[in-house]
Ligand SMILES: [Zn+2]
């Protein structure tokens with residue numbers, strides 16, 4: 008393979024603005040500083056780092072966090088710094104095919120289809136050594152500023168973070184393993200088991216993936232709520248036992264319905280919205296001795312919580328941050344009985360990535376999950 012070749016990728020040049028660039032279209036970028044910066048980022052240089060592989064990326068999901076950076080320049084405690092980060096590449100839910108491997112790579116070969124775990128932890132800190140590498144402060148995570156993402160044709164990446172997917176798995180499903188990992192980690196944290204009753208708050212991408220993960224674990228009753236009927240229909244399609252549109256009833260009626268459907272209260276509540284109201288409600292809705300897993304990230308730092316409801320019922324509140332050691336299990340579950348690619352509602356070509364992001368904002372209700380195909 009050549010020593011140096013050109014890539015194609017999508018870059019944010021400003022809030023709400025994305026350009027798709029390759030070496031033939033660089034002159035379309037008027038600003039010379041920006042053009043030079045994009046050019047540098049499009050250069051792929053070989054030989055490969057000995058521990059890395061070169062991937063031909065084929066599908067990348069559009070995550071809520073990507074949309075936040077695109078639209079607001081911020082997500083949780085991370086923010087885009089115009090001077091430092093622009094042109095910025097988003098994207099972290101990737102699948103593709105191995106093109107070449109570094110000298111130390113033994114487990115992968117050219118032609119293997121893989122999905123990627125997007126975060127490289129330091130491996131040395133106390134969190135890493137204790138097995139909670141998702142809490143590493145020095146993690147390098149795709150599309151978390153200042154680290155660039157992977158809306159790009161070719162990506163060089165750590166071999167140990169690439170997981171082989173079966174030939175029978177679609178590349179779209181491969182790209183959905185990353186968001187599914189979040190859902191599976193929530194379900195693992197809640198210790199969902201056969202016969203369980205689970206209430207999932209939110210029927211967006213992560214809520215629906217959580218539903219699939221609960222079904223996989225053998226939960227008997229899985230109830231979801233959302234404000235959008237279109238999403239609730241999708242939840243029923245994917246195997247929910249019941250759904251509630253909590254925008255069409257009072258809080259009292261909502262609570263009564265959840266309790267009726269769960270014999271007094273679900274053992275597990277998984278909050279997959281990140282809204283101050285539903286987070287409070289999660290604590291109030293969990294059954295006695297139940298578990299609440301906080302998965303959705305609220306925009307505000309301080310929110311009210313009904314502490315007496317939680318204490319009186321001895322509800323355990325378990326927040327999670329990303330996931331750890333879960334990709335192999337997710338691939339198995341997806342290959343087994345979790346049709347995770349069905350959560351994708353809208354598929355776009357890389358050239359149409361601006362539309363994909365615009366749609367994810369303006370048609371938020373219908374676009375449950377967008378994904379980008381890269382040729
Ligand atoms: Zn994501």
Ligand SMILES: [Zn+2]
Pocket residue numbers: 128129130131132133134135140143144145146
């Ligand atoms: Zn670490």
